[in-house]
Amino acid sequence: MTAVQDAPVVEPVDLGALLRTVDTSRQRKDRTMRWLITGAFLLAMLPLASVAWTVISHGIERFDAYFLTHSMRGVFGGMDAGGVYHAIVGTVEITLFAALISVPIGLLTAIYLVEYGRGHLARAVTFFVDVMTGIPSIVAGLFAYALFAVLLGPGVRMGVVGSVALSVLMIPVVVRSSEEMLRLVPNELREAALALGVPRWLVVIKVVLRTAVAGIVTGVMIAVARVIGETAPLLITVGVADSINFSLFEGRMMTLPVYVYRQFQQGLIPCTPDDTACIATVAYDRSWAAALTLILVVMLLNLVARLVTRFFAPKTI
Numbered sequence: 001m002t003a004v005q006d007a008p009v010v011e012p013v014d015l016g017a018l019l020r021t022v023d024t025s026r027q028r029k030d031r032t033m034r035w036l037i038t039g040a041f042l043l044a045m046l047p048l049a050s051v052a053w054t055v056i057s058h059g060i061e062r063f064d065a066y067f068l069t070h071s072m073r074g075v076f077g078g079m080d081a082g083g084v085y086h087a088i089v090g091t092v093e094i095t096l097f098a099a100l101i102s103v104p105i106g107l108l109t110a111i112y113l114v115e116y117g118r119g120h121l122a123r124a125v126t127f128f129v130d131v132m133t134g135i136p137s138i139v140a141g142l143f144a145y146a147l148f149a150v151l152l153g154p155g156v157r158m159g160v161v162g163s164v165a166l167s168v169l170m171i172p173v174v175v176r177s178s179e180e181m182l183r184l185v186p187n188e189l190r191e192a193a194l195a196l197g198v199p200r201w202l203v204v205i206k207v208v209l210r211t212a213v214a215g216i217v218t219g220v221m222i223a224v225a226r227v228i229g230e231t232a233p234l235l236i237t238v239g240v241a242d243s244i245n246f247s248l249f250e251g252r253m254m255t256l257p258v259y260v261y262r263q264f265q266q267g268l269i270p271c272t273p274d275d276t277a278c279i280a281t282v283a284y285d286r287s288w289a290a291a292l293t294l295i296l297v298v299m300l301l302n303l304v305a306r307l308v309t310r311f312f313a314p315k316t317i
Contacts, residue, residue: 059292072242078269078278090253098166106174114182132172140168141233159248161237177219181212231257263287
């Protein structure tokens with residue numbers, strides 16, 4: 001009886017208070033993590049906003065219709081003239097031809113690795129794609145220049161040479177992004193189509209690619225953004241030009257990155273006091289306006305890619 005009488009008395013637990021304490025702790029942690037994530041987002045956006053504001057504030061002054069529709073032919077010194085039209089033509093043509101080369105190769109390689117690749121060949125392809133991902137851009141330019149120098153002779157400068165150099169940089173990005181998008185397609189879709197007697201190649205085209213088209217287009221645009229601002233390989237393979245050249249297979253061409261580099265390299269123009277038509281900072285103004293043009297071209301290409309994605313994406317019921 002004594003042991004029973006001396007037993008400790010168990011106090012009733014207030015479950016409501018306990019739940020409120022746990023709920024308050026969870027809310028505090030959730031609020032803390034939300035603030036940390038928001039702060040990290042704002043911190044990551046600061047460099048982007050700073051770059052965008054700097055380019056817009058410096059480039060908007062000379063960015064007009066004249067600048068977009070005229071070339072640098074006949075422009076010298078501190079003349080208040082000259083535009084970027086020839087560089088826009090060169091950038092768009094060289095980049096699109098590079099995409100025309102790299103997208104089919106990269107997409108077919110990704111399809112092979114995901115749908116058919118097994119054994120030593122698949123591992124070798126994966127290894128070389130990883131190696132190509134880390135190739136410096138100048139090496140790609142030297143490779144393209146050496147290739148065409150062997151075929152056409154030394155000193156060759158053409159837009160197609162620059163497209164080949166950029167395609168070397170684009171292919172691994174397209175392969176990697178397309179491979180990841182294809183792996184995200186559920187295997188149940190493949191198995192259902194194969195169970196209906198559809199050939200494997202038709203399953204890849206009608207089911208797998210159709211399902212992953214949005215991610216593939218996004219990966220292609222990432223690859224385009226990766227190469228559209230390259231300067232070093234284009235200086236080697238394409239050279240510089242002040243006139244408009246629409247042909248990728250004949251003569252030198254100008255591109256927007258090279259244009260920005262050349263104009264900024266000129267620095268301040270020495271002007272005499274009696275030369276009122278001379279603008280000392282005109283080269284800097286052109287380089288900032290060309291940088292703004294390059295950003296707008298990338299944005300326009302991304303908009304076109306979004307429209308293409310929306311058109312080809314599978315319709316949901």
